[in-house]
Amino acid sequence: MSSSFIHTYVSVDCVVFGFDRENQLNILLVQRHLSNVPERQKRLPGSLILSDEGVDDAAQRVLHELTGIKKMVLKQFKCFADPKRASNELDIQWMEKEYKRDIDRIITVAYLSLCKIDHKINSTKYDTVDWCPIDKVPSLPFDHNKIINESLIEIRKWIESDFSIIFELLPKKFTIRQLYQLYIALNEKYIDIKNFHKKVSSFNYIIPSEEIEVNVAHRAARYYKFDAKLYKKSNNKLIK
Amino acid sequence: MSSSFIHTYVSVDCVVFGFDRENQLNILLVQRHLSNVPERQKRLPGSLILSDEGVDDAAQRVLHELTGIKKMVLKQFKCFADPKRASNELDIQWMEKEYKRDIDRIITVAYLSLCKIDHKINSTKYDTVDWCPIDKVPSLPFDHNKIINESLIEIRKWIESDFSIIFELLPKKFTIRQLYQLYIALNEKYIDIKNFHKKVSSFNYIIPSEEIEVNVAHRAARYYKFDAKLYKKSNNKLIK
Numbered sequence: 001m002s003s004s005f006i007h008t009y010v011s012v013d014c015v016v017f018g019f020d021r022e023n024q025l026n027i028l029l030v031q032r033h034l035s036n037v038p039e040r041q042k043r044l045p046g047s048l049i050l051s052d053e054g055v056d057d058a059a060q061r062v063l064h065e066l067t068g069i070k071k072m073v074l075k076q077f078k079c080f081a082d083p084k085r086a087s088n089e090l091d092i093q094w095m096e097k098e099y100k101r102d103i104d105r106i107i108t109v110a111y112l113s114l115c116k117i118d119h120k121i122n123s124t125k126y127d128t129v130d131w132c133p134i135d136k137v138p139s140l141p142f143d144h145n146k147i148i149n150e151s152l153i154e155i156r157k158w159i160e161s162d163f164s165i166i167f168e169l170l171p172k173k174f175t176i177r178q179l180y181q182l183y184i185a186l187n188e189k190y191i192d193i194k195n196f197h198k199k200v201s202s203f204n205y206i207i208p209s210e211e212i213e214v215n216v217a218h219r220a221a222r223y224y225k226f227d228a229k230l231y232k233k234s235n236n237k238l239i240k
Numbered sequence: 241m242s243s244s245f246i247h248t249y250v251s252v253d254c255v256v257f258g259f260d261r262e263n264q265l266n267i268l269l270v271q272r273h274l275s276n277v278p279e280r281q282k283r284l285p286g287s288l289i290l291s292d293e294g295v296d297d298a299a300q301r302v303l304h305e306l307t308g309i310k311k312m313v314l315k316q317f318k319c320f321a322d323p324k325r326a327s328n329e330l331d332i333q334w335m336e337k338e339y340k341r342d343i344d345r346i347i348t349v350a351y352l353s354l355c356k357i358d359h360k361i362n363s364t365k366y367d368t369v370d371w372c373p374i375d376k377v378p379s380l381p382f383d384h385n386k387i388i389n390e391s392l393i394e395i396r397k398w399i400e401s402d403f404s405i406i407f408e409l410l411p412k413k414f415t416i417r418q419l420y421q422l423y424i425a426l427n428e429k430y431i432d433i434k435n436f437h438k439k440v441s442s443f444n445y446i447i448p449s450e451e452i453e454v455n456v457a458h459r460a461a462r463y464y465k466f467d468a469k470l471y472k473k474s475n476n477k478l479i480k
Contacts, residue, residue, distance in 0.1 A: 004290050004291045004292075005249060005288040005289065005290060005291070005339065005341075006249070006250060006288070006289050006290065006291050006293075007247060007248065007249055008247065008248065008250060009245060009246070009247055010246060010248060010250065010321070010347055048245040048246070049245065049246050049321070050244050050245060050246065051244045051245070051246050051323070051345075052244075052323055053246075053323065054321045054322050054323060055319050055321040055347075076318060076319060078316060079295050079316060079319045079349045081250070081289070081294045081295040081349075082294050083291070083292055083293065083294060099245065101245075105291075107250055107295075107347075109319045109321075157401060160401065161397060161400065161401060
């Protein structure tokens with residue numbers, strides 16, 4: 001009985017969301033180098049945990065190596081530990097190459113993170129880091145597709161419980177249309193833009209600026225800013 | 241570099257909440273047998289993960305061994321992995337005795353579970369299982385006190401995002417006063433009982449029954465039942 005306790009490697013994997021100018025929700029994927037295998041060449045950024053690291057530290061390290069950004073919003077959301085999650089032959093080959101050891105089982109702790117899409121990605125570790133639209137994610141190694149699916153449920157819950165999180169994805173100055181399109185991309189429930197506008201106008205922490213858009217084909221819209229201090233004082237937690 | 245990846249044991253720990261007749265929030269603690277050490281003799285129920293188990297399976301097993309109840313509501317909420325969380329001398333001694341091996345680091349995945357207090361606890365594994373009021377939890381081994389503190393934040397969030405969860409803690413038939421007192425025990429914000437009553441009366445999924453309390457000193461109150469199907473159809477997610 002006692003001999004059957006697992007003794008295993010533990011990793012972190014990060015799902016980093018970004019919202020682009022085409023109003024699409026994207027995630028960051030990195031290249032997995034596995035010669036002669038054309039399929040499943042992308043993966044979520046992640047790493048085994050080092051001996052002096054906690055899980056949150058490991059996730060911050062992965063994010064820093066990935067983006068060059070020092071401190072990113074991140075949230076641990078789930079531990080994935082299916083006994084068979086690392087049993088695919090290609091995945092075993094890759095782990096051997098990447099980590100120089102024979103790994104039979106691996107437990108991973110998954111994190112969500114948010115990145116303003118106008119932030120420059122300067123990876124210190126990965127040679128290829130790409131934004132991938134959430135509806136075009138290819139088949140990925142391990143259970144990374146499952147992790148991404150569950151992260152979508154989680155990001156919705158996160159924004160539902162703390163609306164200020166949505167502004168981590170928007171540029172510092174944004175139009176109400178951008179906020180609306182991000183909201184629509186994240187939510188399954190449809191909301192009319194006029195109703196959305198009315199609702200949002202009642203939030204004192206969304207501040208109109210003097211600036212309006214320039215060089216746009218449609219009618220130039222006003223830019224707004226998010227005031228984190230006013231948000232904290234406010235009780236408006238949800239758009240419903 | 242590559243030699244410093246952790247290779248470790250992984251456990252699950254369960255915080256099981258119950259709400260008693262004295263209107264107190266309780267959690268289940270088990271006895272830790274460590275001779276000649278009077279302090280820190282209680283702990284959260286938990287176990288190392290077996291080689292063919294996922295984390296959710298391990299948590300279900302622990303709950304079953306703990307309570308004898310076959311299927312309990314449970315929710316994974318956080319992985320605790322501080323490199324020093326299992327470095328206390330007494331904790332190391334206890335692990336050696338319990339698991340018959342030398343364990344230097346251990347990562348745990350924490351779960352929340354809810355138990356109706358009128359359910360009989362028939363543990364198949366632990367000789368002593370006790371309800372402990374949440375404000376009287378003693379000093380516990382490892383980071384179990386920290387896990388309990390974080391589980392309180394988590395249970396509030398859980399109920400905020402899914403109000404039906406609160407009924408897992410109440411008997412099948414309950415009075416509005418009981419629901420109110422549980423709500424108060426779980427929330428930091430005060431709400432007046434009259435306002436609460438008015439709010440709750442507007443929820444179609446809380447159904448008045450024909451029955452009223454008997455043998456009570458105060459005015460006998462009506463019993464209510466929770467209708468899960470009506471709740472699912474309803475959009476009332478939050479009491480605000």
